[in-house]
Amino acid sequence: MVQKVFTKPVVLCQRRSDTGYREESGGSLGSEKKGTTGDLELVFAEPKGFCFGVRRAIAALEESLELHGRVYALGSPIHNPQEVERLLSKGLVIIETPSEMPMGGAVFVRAHGVSDPVMEELRSRNALVVDGTCPFVSKAKEKAALLSREGYTVMILGDEDHPEVKAIRLSSEGPVTVVDPLRLKSFDVEGLNKVGIVSQTTQREEDLSALVSGVSARASETRVFNTICDATSSRQRSVARLAGSVDGIIIIGGKNSANTEKLFEIAKTSGTPTLWIEDEEGLERGWLEDKTRIGIAAGASTPDWLIHRIATRLASAKSAREDGW
Structure with missing residues (x-):
């Protein structure tokens, strides 16, 4: 885990790479996968599909569903409505608090993690905990707690309503401030001496x-742990590279997915026409007109089967323009 301590206004942030887990990386533009669909060329930003943390969590959840038949999840297990529906059909039950599950039941902790107090409540109910917390999120929680113990006021870059940020914040004992990235110019640090910074992944x-x-x-002193996930950064870089070489970009992912929203913002800011869809029903015939090279990018919670389904629908675009699709 890379950390920097500043006693002067000097900035040096480095990416964390000591987790011990394989991290996906984005390829160069030349390595992005291409496919032709009639008179449309599709260029896929890499990586796509589930990130490591989500893939690991969903695999553990499916194994538990096969074993127990019914598994309770604290909140939506993944920020993708289509994948959630698939899991519900297998016996998943979504709850909001531990008190809603039976004593001794199987409960799934999603990749975003939960706070230490919530985990203690689960244990007090003798729950069989299937912990799908992403290792990167766990590291962010650990570093925030460390900063708090050492007397720093903790600042978390992120969305205060996001479950990951809630888990990090509630696992720290001292004062914690969540800084919205849209309000970076207006946040107040007056009166603070020692500030420790982590980030939503x-x-x-x-x-x-x-x-x-x-x-x-x-x-007077700033200590920083860069807890942004490499899989997130590589997708963002890939979308930024792709934007200048296509006629439009389609972003695939749940509208409640934070990392998908970031991909959409990056693509849109580039000036390239951008469409954000959750499934094939979001495709717009008019948006495709006059475009021959389309970039495709997907959030870390978007399953491969959904990406394939949307690409298949795009493959019919030429005839669809004639039959009213």
Whole structure:
């Protein structure tokens, strides 16, 4: 885990790479996968499909469903409606609090993780815990707790309503401030001496650097752990590269997915026409007109089977323009 301690307003953020888990990386533009669909060329940003953490969590959940038949999940297990429906059909039951599950039942903790107090409540109910917490999220929780114990005011870059951020915040004992990336110019650090910074794993590197720059210029000491996931950053870089070489970009992912939203923002900011869809029903005939080269990118919670289904639908685009699709 890379950390930096600043006693002067100097910024140096490095990516964490000591987790011991294989991390997906984005290929260069030349390595992105291509496919032709009639008079449309599709260029897929890599990586796509589930990230390591989500793939690991869903595999554990499916194994538990096969074993127990019914498994309770604290909140939506994944930010993709289509995949959630598939899992519900296998016996998944979504609950909001541990009190809703029977004593001794099997409960799934999603990749976003839960706070330490919630985990203790699950254990008190003798729950069989299927822990799908992403190792990267666990590291962010650990580093925030460490900073708190060492007397730092913890700042988390992220969305305060996101389950991952809630898990990180509630696992820290001292004062914690969540900084929205859209409000980087207005957050207040006056009166703070020692500030420790971590990030929601799906945030942008540029925003983390901006936060560190602003804090280190005003606080007497700034300690930073870069907890942004490499799989997130590689997708963002891939979309940024792809944007300048296509006529339009389609982003596939749940509208409640934070990392998918970041991909959409990056593509849209580039000026390239961008369409964000959850499934093939979101494809728009008019949007495809006058476009021959389409970029396809998907969030870390988007399953391969859904990407394939949308690509298949796009493959019919030429005839669809004639038959009213």
